[in-house]
Amino acid sequence: MDRFTDQYLTEALKKGEQAAFRQLVETWKDMVYNTVLGIVxxxxxxxxxxxxxxxxxxxxxxxxxGDAKLSxxxxxxxxTKALDHVKKxxxxxxxxRVYSLFGDKDESIHNAVPDFHHPGVQLDNKERAAxxxxxxxxxxxxxxxxxxxxxxxxxxxxEIGEVMDMNAATVEGLMHRAKTNLRKLLEKYYSGE
Amino acid sequence: MKKExxxxxxxxxxxxxxxxxxxxxxxxxxxxxQARLQQKGSSAWERATGWIARPSIAIIGLCIILLLxxxxxxxxxxxxVSGTDQATLQAFADEYRLQVPTVYDDDKAE
Numbered sequence: 174m175d176r177f178t179d180q181y182l183t184e185a186l187k188k189g190e191q192a193a194f195r196q197l198v199e200t201w202k203d204m205v206y207n208t209v210l211g212i213v214x215x216x217x218x219x220x221x222x223x224x225x226x227x228x229x230x231x232x233x234x235x236x237x238x239g240d241a242k243l244s245x246x247x248x249x250x251x252x253t254k255a256l257d258h259v260k261k262x263x264x265x266x267x268x269x270r271v272y273s274l275f276g277d278k279d280e281s282i283h284n285a286v287p288d289f290h291h292p293g294v295q296l297d298n299k300e301r302a303a304x305x306x307x308x309x310x311x312x313x314x315x316x317x318x319x320x321x322x323x324x325x326x327x328x329x330x331x332e333i334g335e336v337m338d339m340n341a342a343t344v345e346g347l348m349h350r351a352k353t354n355l356r357k358l359l360e361k362y363y364s365g366e
Numbered sequence: 367m368k369k370e371x372x373x374x375x376x377x378x379x380x381x382x383x384x385x386x387x388x389x390x391x392x393x394x395x396x397x398x399x400q401a402r403l404q405q406k407g408s409s410a411w412e413r414a415t416g417w418i419a420r421p422s423i424a425i426i427g428l429c430i431i432l433l434l435x436x437x438x439x440x441x442x443x444x445x446x447v448s449g450t451d452q453a454t455l456q457a458f459a460d461e462y463r464l465q466v467p468t469v470y471d472d473d474k475a476e
Contacts (some may be wrong), residue, residue: 176455177404195396197420198395198396199396202391202395202396203388203389203390204388205391206390206391206392206395207388207389207390207391208443209387219389220391220392220395220398223391223395224389224395224398224399224402227399228399228402228403229405231403232406237428240376256387287402291383291389292387292388292389292390293386293388293389294382294383294386295385295386298382298383301375301378301379301382302379302383304379305379305382305383308379315462324383324384324386325383325388326388352380356376356380356381359375359376359379359380360373360376361371363372363376363379364369364372
């Protein structure tokens with residue numbers, strides 16, 4: 174979608190046109206969902222967060238100045254919301270562990286994280302990808318976001334930089350660190366430590 | 367040999383997302399989104415009552431009200447106690463003429 178369409182769509186959205194909002198959702202729902210899914214690693218949660226992204230777009234389109242592309246803005250909201258969701262979930266897990274200390278056994282069952290299988294990964298890579306996602310979940314937020322945007326969405330460093338408000342060199346640095354950390358975690362996993 | 371195998375597995379896992387397709391949001395995403403927007407678009411009054419009814423907000427509000435009430439009650443009690451004491455003592459002293467007479471009182475009498 175080019176700048177002209179972006180501008181036309183933004184103006185229509187600001188006027189509250191439902192057709193424009195529908196077009197926006199239909200155009201970018203998969204992009205938003207795929208990004209969120211890569212970070213959240215849970216299909217139902219990803220759908221929920223993706224909806225939240227579009228709710229925020231609907232409510233705050235008035236504040237969108239058009240400096241960046243609409244897709245960049247959407248990616249930014251998606252990444253922020255997905256990372257927030259993971260933080261909340263981890264907080265809940267920690268509390269769950271505290272509760273389980275007091276004998277509430279159900280909590281430990283809910284905390285057992287199942288393997289995540291991304292629907293877009295080829296069948297012969299499913300198991301390896303599940304291990305990679307488990308390792309990815311342990312990375313710091315920014316490294317995780319950069320890795321997902323690069324690997325799952327195929328964004329170049331420059332565009333990731335626009336999404337995350339940093340320059341391309343910083344993005345490349347984060348990507349390098351993400352790969353190094355993932356390599357360490359995976360080696361540890363495969364050596365059975 | 368084993369180490370090499372682990373390294374190969376690691377590199378293969380790192381490459382496992384290469385060429386992965388995009389996951390789709392599923393059918394009727396927009397319909398579900400619209401339902402959610404309608405839910406969110408409830409009146410300001412409903413949102414306000416919903417916010418107040420949240421346990422954390424309700425408990426904090428209740429604590430603040432109780433605290434303010436306690437402060438007011440304590441202050442009123444303190445002022446009434448000190449006020450009553452002064453008034454009672456004065457009345458008692460007047461009633462029984464407990465003032466200590468001084469030489470000046472004698473002068474006044476003359």
